Amino acid sequence: MKITQIETIFVDRYLFVQVHTDEGITGLGESGAWGYLEASAAAVETFKRYLIGQDPLRIEHHWQYLYRWSHFRGAAIMGALSAIDIALWDIAGKYFGVPCYQLLGGKTRDKVRVYYHVFGDTKEKLIEGCKQAKALGFTAVGHLTPFLDESRDVPYFKTHVDKMQDAIETVGRYREAVGKDVDLCIEIHRRLTPAEAIVLARGIEPYQPFFYEDPILPDSFDAMALVAEKIHIPIATGERLHTIYEFEALLKRGAVQYVRPDVCMAGGLTHCKKIAALAEAHHVGVVPHNPLSPVSTAACVQLAACIPNFALQEYPIGENEPPKSEIVKSALKLENGFLIVPDVPGIGIELAEDAAEKYPYRPREVKTRLHVDGSVVDQ
Incomplete structure (x- = not known):
């Protein structure tokens, strides 16, 4: 079997890669470099010069x-490599007639617990989102910020005490809204300094969040370790990291309790299986990052199905509604806050033939938030 063609397909806000073979088997993958999809597509074009004519099973x-x-690295390149890797695993599964997880060691679970995205630019909307998620049967909610999902067009300013007290009070209201039936995955989006991250973590500790996600920028593993050392709630991080070497640097410092590899960014199924093994050796759980399409979700489920230290899966809003539901032929089955692990060959999902025509590409605007003094704010 040989690779005959590789397509890059832009749909809505996503970049898909389809790998074709001379035996009529096609594999599907997705790039997670969502801010740089055009660059990621260009990297796929470069990789094609090597891949055409190769045996797709030598993954x-x-x-x-x-x-x-x-010798070059980075998000755009790793997103391209991840998309190709997922597509090659999809081909392998279809070639051997089994799900990808079967080729990666077999199934460790029959269903995958997920957390639901909650958005809102007011506390009331976020609290209502938590209640709705509970009513829908989810046992965990995430993408849940204590700072509100405010517009990047609005200049930012708060005093330290107002910023901290308001955020602590907000997390308390989330807990009050859902009781003990729902775990809270608190998303900080890298917007705090280490000092602020420590203050906030100590303040929300009584509400027992499942994890405290990306409290600071991911650039310094030592700074993340400092925060972890001084707080008593688990840190989840890793969605901006690309390699086993970066994750090992985090793990050996005790800077993370839940690693968050993005299957569409951190080297596909091949590399994320290794990241999970590194985490397992440190008694650390895996919470795959997934802000993308149902193709990403399907790849994440293949990983979750075959590793022993899976903890929770990010499940973005709208998977069963347009446009997401119409990008693919059929979505994975959700039951009571769990995705059922599919038993079909490959990654278990196919792109709809008319997806690109029905939902043309929408490039992301380059926009970040500014402080009232004109400086850049992380959000």
Whole structure:
């Protein structure tokens, strides 16, 4: 079997990669470099110069060849490599007639617990979102900020005490709204300094969040370790990291209790299985990052199905509604806050033939928030 063609397909706000073979088997993957999809598509075009004519089943060899040939790294390149890797695993599963997880060691669970996205630019909307998620049967909610999902057009300013007290009070209201039936995954979006992150974590500790996600920028593993050392709630981080080497640097510092590899960014199924094994050796759970399409969700479920230290899966809003529900032929089955692990060959999902025509590409606007003094704010 040989690779005959590789397509990059822009749909809505997503970049898909389809790998075709001379036996009529096609594999599907997705790039997670959502801010740089055009650059990621260009990287796929570069990789094609090597991949056309190759045996698609030599997945690890191709991964190493493409990762190591030019010595350059980064989100756009790793998103491209991840999309190709997922597509190759999809081909392998279809070729052997089994789900990808079967080729990765077999199934460790029959269903995958998920957390539901909650959004809102007011506390009331966020609290109502938590209640609605509970009513829908979810046992965990995430993407849940104590700072509100405010517009980036609005200049930011708060005093330290107002910022901290208001955020602590907000998390308390989330807990009050859902009781003990729902876990809270508190999302900070890297917007705090280490000092602020420590103050806020100590303040929300009584509400026992499942995890405290990305409290600071991911650039310094030592700074993340400092925060982890001084707080008593679990840190979840890793969605901006790309390699086993970066995750090992976090893990050996005790800077993370839940790693968050993005299957569409951190090297696909090949590399994320290794990241999960590193985490397992440190008694750390895996919460795959997934802000993308149902294709990403399907790939994440394949990973969750075959690793022993899976903890929780991010499940973005709208998977069963347009446009997401019409991008793919059929979504994964959700029951009472769990995705059922599919038993079909490959990653278990197919792109709709008319997806690109029905939902043309929408490039993301380059926009970040500013402080009232004109400086850049992390949000």
